[in-house]
Amino acid sequence: MAGTGRMYTGTSCGSVGVGDDSSNSLSIFIQSQKGSCSSHSLDASFLSSRPSPSPFLGSRSMVSFEDVNRVSGSTRSFFQAFDHDENGDDDLDEYFHQPEKKRRLTVNQVQFLEKSFEVENKLEPERKIQLAKDLGLQPRQVAIWFQNRRARWKTKQLEKDYDVLQNSFNDLKNDYENLLKEKDKLKSQVLVLTDKLQAKEKESSENNTELCAANEADLVALSEEQPQQKPINVAESVSEVEVEEVSKVSIVVGKQEDISSAKSDIFDSDSPHYTDGVHSNSLLEMETGDSSYVFEPDQSDLSQDEDDNNLIINKTVLLPTYIFPKLEETDDDYSDPPVTNSCNFGFPIEDHAFWSWTY
DNA sequence: TTGTGTTTTATTGCCTCC
């Protein structure tokens, strides 16, 4: 034992237990410090089976002879080395001068310490002394027991924490995997829906292109036949001059990329076609000579082109058009037009809801 | 009985706190 500071040897409670191991019945307790190992604060029920006021005494503070049946091996040899029948004080002296050997605490001592540990795992000096008295141990032994017990508790706590973390990790992992599956599922759904949407858009754009071309041809033909036809529902505020100067109306339907083929020289459909809240659909009729494009209650007269095209233009659509005083004028007075193209009647192309019901 | 692994008791060295 190195001489660095602490040196703890022997037991100081002063009680020495000598047992007749052959009979397991004889117990001799020698107290070198009389009265120093009494037990007055032990739990009553815990001590009830103990006739002695200091139930843990007599084992050299360590071994209870009531538990001698479980004591074997080196513990037994420890007591066997002490021949109480033939050795007197010399033997006791020899015993006390023997190097200390480790002896385990009795079951009851351990139970008592465990109960105390459950109450408080730290040991105040007063409590330590009291426990030592109650158990017939050295205060240092009690302190060591608590210290080792705290170490064991810490190890178990770490194991518990590890298990908790492991379970938490497993739960999170499962959640993550489920989310991945859900994500893949949604992704595939998006792909399917995207394909469907693209197919639909492709189909509609083809129809729109055909319709644009047909409308263009109709416009050209009708404008040649009835160049001076007056509008039916033209607003009274629109002067004849204005009406005459109106030459272009956006009527084509379709995506912007489909427009180029449908454009004609007489169209200037890139401009927004709005009036100040006044619909001038009659102008469309004026231009096209086809009343089917005019918003009016009587909608029985469908354009013949509609039969040729799968796309049916619902005549109740309020075709947003605008009367330009002069087509050559810039659209400075009409800033920030909506995103339009020549085939969308002035509606933003993003407005798919609009197109959906015109199909 | 013995070898081996585990548990328990005890020591040592270092650290912090008062």
Add this chain to the structure above:
DNA sequence: GGAGGCAATAAAACACAA
């Protein structure tokens, strides 16, 4: 500087299979 806690470790005690 002493008391006490803690981590690491030694060593005894114990359990158990072969």
